[in-house]
Amino acid sequence: MAGDAAQTRAAADSFRIYYEREDNADAPDGYAMSHSPALYLISPEGDWLGQFAYGTPASEIVADLQARL
Incomplete structure (x- = not known):
């Protein structure tokens, strides 16, 4: 289950989790996610x-x- 961008940010903030989308032409979807x-x-x-x-x-x-x- 996933939420919208605001819900995702609220959940990440509550757990003190870092995440950031990074463009990556070599990745299957064109991006990767850097995270805690x-x-x-x-x-x-x-x-x-x-x-x-x-x-x-x-x-x-x-x-x-x-x-x-």
Whole structure:
């Protein structure tokens, strides 16, 4: 699901995420998106539960998820 430009900016701002469209003639659609690299864990109710930095081993993420079950 995606929102319009204002909704996307509001969501990015709420998570303090950087993103920017960059023209790139070599990309299939003619552009690429530069963005913050992170994985966010959000509850079904919309509560922030945690964040994993880029490069976090999958085993660490799985262990965190299993501990929450």
